[in-house]
Amino acid sequence: MAWDFSTDPEFQEKLDWVEQFCREEIEPLDLVFPMAVRSRDPKLKALVDPLKQQVKDRGLWALFLDEDLGGPGFGQLKLALINEILGRYASAPAIFGTAAPDTGNMEMLAAYGTDEQKQRWLYPLLNQEIWSAYSMTEPQGGSDPNLFKTHAVKDGEEWVINGEKWFTSAGRMADILFVMCNNGMFVVPADTPGVEILPVPRTHSHIRYNDVRVPLDHLLGPEDGAKVLAQRRLGGGRIHHAMRTIAQCKRAFDMMCERALSRESHGKIIGEHQMVQEMIADSYAEINMLRLLVLWTAWSIDNSSTQATRTQIAACKYTMAKVLREVSYRALHIMGSLGTTNLTPLQAMYAAAPTMGIADGVDEVHKVTVARNVLKGYRPHEGMWPTEYIPAKREQARKKYAELFANEPELREHADRIEEYLAARE
Numbered sequence: 001m002a003w004d005f006s007t008d009p010e011f012q013e014k015l016d017w018v019e020q021f022c023r024e025e026i027e028p029l030d031l032v033f034p035m036a037v038r039s040r041d042p043k044l045k046a047l048v049d050p051l052k053q054q055v056k057d058r059g060l061w062a063l064f065l066d067e068d069l070g071g072p073g074f075g076q077l078k079l080a081l082i083n084e085i086l087g088r089y090a091s092a093p094a095i096f097g098t099a100a101p102d103t104g105n106m107e108m109l110a111a112y113g114t115d116e117q118k119q120r121w122l123y124p125l126l127n128q129e130i131w132s133a134y135s136m137t138e139p140q141g142g143s144d145p146n147l148f149k150t151h152a153v154k155d156g157e158e159w160v161i162n163g164e165k166w167f168t169s170a171g172r173m174a175d176i177l178f179v180m181c182n183n184g185m186f187v188v189p190a191d192t193p194g195v196e197i198l199p200v201p202r203t204h205s206h207i208r209y210n211d212v213r214v215p216l217d218h219l220l221g222p223e224d225g226a227k228v229l230a231q232r233r234l235g236g237g238r239i240h241h242a243m244r245t246i247a248q249c250k251r252a253f254d255m256m257c258e259r260a261l262s263r264e265s266h267g268k269i270i271g272e273h274q275m276v277q278e279m280i281a282d283s284y285a286e287i288n289m290l291r292l293l294v295l296w297t298a299w300s301i302d303n304s305s306t307q308a309t310r311t312q313i314a315a316c317k318y319t320m321a322k323v324l325r326e327v328s329y330r331a332l333h334i335m336g337s338l339g340t341t342n343l344t345p346l347q348a349m350y351a352a353a354p355t356m357g358i359a360d361g362v363d364e365v366h367k368v369t370v371a372r373n374v375l376k377g378y379r380p381h382e383g384m385w386p387t388e389y390i391p392a393k394r395e396q397a398r399k400k401y402a403e404l405f406a407n408e409p410e411l412r413e414h415a416d417r418i419e420e421y422l423a424a425r426e
């Protein structure tokens, strides 16, 4: 019997350490120095670097990578259990070397980079000596890659890139940009002449690539391979987001339950009012449904591959947005007027839910993926009636009893009477 939902004690110890470390060291940093993790200010680095070192000393750095690339090689299921904790704290992914968008870019480098490319970019990214961003979406449309226009042309010993990208997260802080062109994925140092970062939006950059020249060895993976690399990158990123979203949902749920026990209205604590109980009960079930979906998907990736689990990852992607939206809304609502302010994290969590449904591909596109792949496992029914059409199935079933009916007319009459009775009720 292989189904098992338990965590072995040795790994539980690691989880306990992560939980305590995040609560005692990372939460205060989040509250007082929220931008410190990516800062190049030596005084802020002096706060952050010792925390990273503690993580490294524990063997918990770059959890998403295999041992040969500097990670612990835990696999996705263990990563999910850790990310369920890290996702509560904004700075935690960076302090554990697992922050987006760098993780996805590192995964591409690890899978498709030459040894030289890994030396030049992967290891410095891994050590957070440099930062990266991912330029795929274009202003005219993000959901359909066939609309992308950015293109590279070979000119002697260089590629010349022209195009316009939109919503490149952390683009302004990046040292290198992974630029998806129609004919390949390119690594572009951010200070290359022709890289023009527009003033807005600030966090997710609008970037023009104007005759940007990079050496030939800045092509990552095969020529014309950009879509394959993008799928690989985005698949990993989506499941990591889903793992961290469980943490956000649980955080909202904890706030909801604490409040339900702390406030009174109309003669009883609000947690005794049935409509509040319904919100708690629904949230409990939905969070656990999401969690099981994500853990099952993580386990499936460990036992097959990201590509083979595309359907499951897509299901996690839109389910996480939905559960976060529902649970954070209920928690905010139960918090009353306080919930509508920025004095608790709930308003920001609720505002993040639509983002979850858009970033890394809009919900609709993921639902299409799921439905299409699920339908591949089905066939149309033969003839007029569906397979579960009861009269046809009953007729088949009666054939099984043909001999019995011949020997026992009473049983046949009994079956006929039931059939007549059911027919009369239709």
Ligand SMILES: Cc1cc2nc3c(=O)[nH]c(=O)nc-3n(C[C@H](O)[C@H](O)[C@H](O)COP(=O)(O)OP(=O)(O)OC[C@H]3O[C@@H](n4cnc5c(N)ncnc54)[C@H](O)[C@@H]3O)c2cc1C
Pocket (backbone or CB within 6 Å): 101, 133, 134, 135, 136, 137, 138, 139, 140, 141, 142, 143, 144, 166, 167, 168, 169, 170, 204, 355, 358, 359, 360, 361, 362, 363, 364, 365
């Ligand atoms: C927080 C955040 C971070 C991001 N970071 C990055 C990044 O680092 N790099 C990067 O390249 N991009 C990034 N993006 C962009 C993201 O990938 C795109 O926003 C996303 O792919 C959707 O593209 P779009 O915004 O152009 O919306 P559109 O493609 O214009 O879609 C708009 C709406 O149209 C509908 N729609 C679209 N297609 C379909 C369909 N096939 N079926 C049914 N309905 C459909 C949906 O309702 C959808 O919400 C980020 C986005 C967000 C929100």
